[in-house]
Amino acid sequence: MKVTGIQGESEVIPSKHLLQSLEEAETVLPCLYQPSTDKVVQVTWYKVSPAKTKEQIIVANNADGHLAFGTWSGRVRFKSSEPTVDSTLVIISTEVSDEGDYICHISTFPSGNFEREISLTVWTTPITSLDPVVLKEGEPFKQVASCRSVARPPPQLSWDTELNGQSINRTSDNGAVSTHYSLHPLRSMNGKRLDCLVWHPVFQSPRRLKNLLVVHFPPHAEVSGFNEEWHVDMENAALRCIHGGNPEPTLTWTRILVYRGVHCGLDDWH
Incomplete structure (x- = not known):
């Protein structure tokens, strides 16, 4: 048998x-x-x-x-x-x-x-959400992104980033897990990767939720292109406004009348 x-x-x-x-x-x-x-x-x-x-x-x-x-x-x-x-x-x-x-x-x-x-x-397949925060330069140390996931068995979450911050993981009574990332916002961090990785037995490799950090900071405009060789009737003379800032600022050119005998250079218009 x-x-x-x-x-x-x-x-x-x-x-x-x-x-x-x-x-x-x-x-x-x-x-x-x-x-x-x-x-x-x-x-x-x-x-x-x-x-x-x-x-x-x-x-x-x-x-x-x-x-x-x-x-x-x-x-x-x-x-x-x-x-x-x-x-x-x-x-x-x-x-x-x-x-x-x-x-x-x-x-x-x-x-x-x-x-x-x-x-x-x-x-169950994880249901995951990533909630980023729009930041401003100069703000104190704060939470900049949170990632939450629900599944059976509970998934594991981690961050993939080069940023120097701190993460805190939490588990809710309903089995949901979350991770929260905090740092001190600087303009140099704008556009940096802060991805959430979801680890679970149903995935052969971790599931990635892509995210780029957004930091708002004021512009700093500088005018370039002028030199002492400019003269009347000169062709193709051009001034260029170099600026930073996030979000992208709106530029307005203004012509200022300068009286004869008054001398000024680019340093006067920074």
């Missing part, structure tokens, strides 16, 4: 089979009993409640076919068209509430009943 997952009386009963699945994915609960002489009369799947009561999910036998019960109807099916041969159960679209213990109960003749117990853990 070949047994896969369900053990006969002469064999050691294994520990509970552990299985992991993902929310909204198809979950396959394996159960296969292949006796050499016994005949499988009926297959029944149960879900075990925290109070250890058994909720009937689906039943199949050679006489009446198969039937799913209650809210399980339309959500589960047998993998095989012959469930008394291959009793593997399929949850078509897995929900978080499906997490728990399941029992595959095989009734045979003449040997009797055999069971396999499976413990299902349902993971």
Whole structure:
């Protein structure tokens, strides 16, 4: 007699089979009993409640076919068209509430009943948000970005940056995790990378939420291009206004009348 997952009386009963699945994915609960002489009369799947009561999910036998019960109807099916041969159960679209213990109960003749117990853990894909803050040069040490994520199991968060700041991680009662990054804003930090990395078993590599730090600072304008060789009727003479500032400032050129005998240079217009 070949047994896969369900053990006969002469064999050691294994520990509970552990299985992991993902929310909204198809979950396959394996159960296969292949006796050499016994005949499988009926297959029944149960879900075990925290109070250890058994909720009937689906039943199949050679006489009446198969039937799913209650809210399980339309959500589960047998993998095989012959469930008394291959009793593997399929949850078509897995929900978080499906997490728990399941029992595959095989009734045979003449040997009797055999069971396999499976413990299902349902993971969820992280839902993550990154909330940056627009900063101003001169502000005190403050929080400049926060990253929050919710998943099963809880994800881990970290920052990828060259900035010299401090991060604080928190965990909420609902299982959400968050990380908060703080620093003293300087104009040299504007445009620097401050990415949030999300680490979770459903990801082969950490998921990256890209973010560039935004620091506002006032402009400092300087005029260049003039030299002492400028003269009347000179062609292609040009002045250039060099400025910094974030956000980009609006420039206005103004011509000022200078009386004869008054001398000025570019240093007078900084």
